[in-house]
Amino acid sequence: MIDAPGPWGTGPFVLTEGVSLIDSRSDRVVMEPNPTYWNSARRPTVRIVYDNVIGKDEGIKSVAVGDGQVDVVFDLTPDEAKAFPASEHGKVQTKKAKAILTGVFNENRPDSPWRNPEARRALNLAIDRQFVLDEGAHGYGTVIPAFIQPGRYGADPVMKPIPHDPVAARAALDAAGLSGREIVFVASPAWKGVVDAVGACLARVGLSARFVSAKDEPPADFDVKIEWYFDWTPQYPVACVHREFFGKDATLRQGPEDPRFDALYEKLLHTAKEPQQEGVVREVERYIQDEAKALFLFSPFTLFAVSNRVDFVAYDTCMSELAETRIKG
Amino acid sequence: MDAQATGDPGGGQPWGPHNTVTVVDPSPVNWLSITWNTMEEANRVDHDGIGQPSLAESWRWLDGETLELKMRDAVYQDGEPFNASMFKLGFDKVQEWTNPHPPGAFLNFARDVTCEAVDDRTVRMRFPGGDSAALMKLRGMHLPSTRFWNEWGFVDPKTGSAEGHW
Numbered sequence: 001m002i003d004a005p006g007p008w009g010t011g012p013f014v015l016t017e018g019v020s021l022i023d024s025r026s027d028r029v030v031m032e033p034n035p036t037y038w039n040s041a042r043r044p045t046v047r048i049v050y051d052n053v054i055g056k057d058e059g060i061k062s063v064a065v066g067d068g069q070v071d072v073v074f075d076l077t078p079d080e081a082k083a084f085p086a087s088e089h090g091k092v093q094t095k096k097a098k099a100i101l102t103g104v105f106n107e108n109r110p111d112s113p114w115r116n117p118e119a120r121r122a123l124n125l126a127i128d129r130q131f132v133l134d135e136g137a138h139g140y141g142t143v144i145p146a147f148i149q150p151g152r153y154g155a156d157p158v159m160k161p162i163p164h165d166p167v168a169a170r171a172a173l174d175a176a177g178l179s180g181r182e183i184v185f186v187a188s189p190a191w192k193g194v195v196d197a198v199g200a201c202l203a204r205v206g207l208s209a210r211f212v213s214a215k216d217e218p219p220a221d222f223d224v225k226i227e228w229y230f231d232w233t234p235q236y237p238v239a240c241v242h243r244e245f246f247g248k249d250a251t252l253r254q255g256p257e258d259p260r261f262d263a264l265y266e267k268l269l270h271t272a273k274e275p276q277q278e279g280v281v282r283e284v285e286r287y288i289q290d291e292a293k294a295l296f297l298f299s300p301f302t303l304f305a306v307s308n309r310v311d312f313v314a315y316d317t318c319m320s321e322l323a324e325t326r327i328k329g
Numbered sequence: 330m331d332a333q334a335t336g337d338p339g340g341g342q343p344w345g346p347h348n349t350v351t352v353v354d355p356s357p358v359n360w361l362s363i364t365w366n367t368m369e370e371a372n373r374v375d376h377d378g379i380g381q382p383s384l385a386e387s388w389r390w391l392d393g394e395t396l397e398l399k400m401r402d403a404v405y406q407d408g409e410p411f412n413a414s415m416f417k418l419g420f421d422k423v424q425e426w427t428n429p430h431p432p433g434a435f436l437n438f439a440r441d442v443t444c445e446a447v448d449d450r451t452v453r454m455r456f457p458g459g460d461s462a463a464l465m466k467l468r469g470m471h472l473p474s475t476r477f478w479n480e481w482g483f484v485d486p487k488t489g490s491a492e493g494h495w
Contacts, residue, residue, distance in 0.1 A: 002364055007406030009471075009472075014367060022360055050352050235380050243435060321365055321376070325350055327350065
């Protein structure tokens, strides 16, 4: 990260004011077009000011009323996007980004029921993913088979989402000794609606759901943690996403290491040629679905509030790269 | 937002509301967006999520362990020319640290990876045993100017270390 403004790079913008670090930001960060940028197709025409004071709520209001303070607000929640008023000044813009919303099973305790793949699969069978997407996230997303969206690098064209089968789910939950249980979900408040919709699905198979905010200390015996994650890589999703959930150095894993996953990852690292490399990525996708390694939900859109005066080009990587963004006219 | 003109974009009209886009980005990785908007790497990912050449205009595997990259003719914002030696400098700098990348060690090059500037435009990287993640790792290897390396070098002024601060 860059600790001071300066003409440090070759990129499309020059950092002329402010800093943005992991733990702090200046009140504003300013980037001006680089007049010597080598890529004429990406040469910016506007100055970018990141306003780090006004906040998301006020920024969204600003776009809606068109007071000129803010042009683009990143990372709206589904509820914020749904609540955006009809406006002649701005709109909600969506992007089918390389992102997932998924549930991580808590397998930390040796006696965790979620160490049993059949139990994990049973919970997956109980989920009507389209219902969860529509009810919990206002339809802002796409149901996908596992972690990779259909059509993307590594997506297996024959893979389908785990089916919604409440009858099979109920039988499998019974077999796993989970009938009638309360399932504790830890999630960001932004995804409470999703947990509520998941709870409605679970009620149909005799379970109940309890939401615990991820802002609080989660109880040690929670069952599932809902995680949003994104892929910024040049066609190497397993290292960025799958590894982060299941790899031996994963930060999101809630359980023991998985030697079978690690072996697949090692295989990928040593498969440089195509199409063999993409074949291994598909193998990883099939493995995590076959083993029901996660509670698969959907791929959420990234959501933005955008002023009508701006032609905003969103990135599938979820990053705020802005070289192509223009002022209309 | 400051609506006042604050500068002169290369001899053109001054900056003001008419040519300024004001953004609110609460993302925890905004720091990386700032880097990717202002610095570059060998390759990048476009708005459709597809890998593209950037400061390397092309690359090819000569064998299972040797990646050859052809560098682009580009100039730093401070006027310094970019060339293969600047790529090698960036590689040498990142290799000085154990775990420089905030996202994690999966972006590290192995300790036995080597990099050679063959000529002004050509770089050869050798990955003993192969590494199919090489291009992903290059996306995280920023290539700033000599002045940046001399003045900052991704070293956190609070800690004096670049670990986790790349």
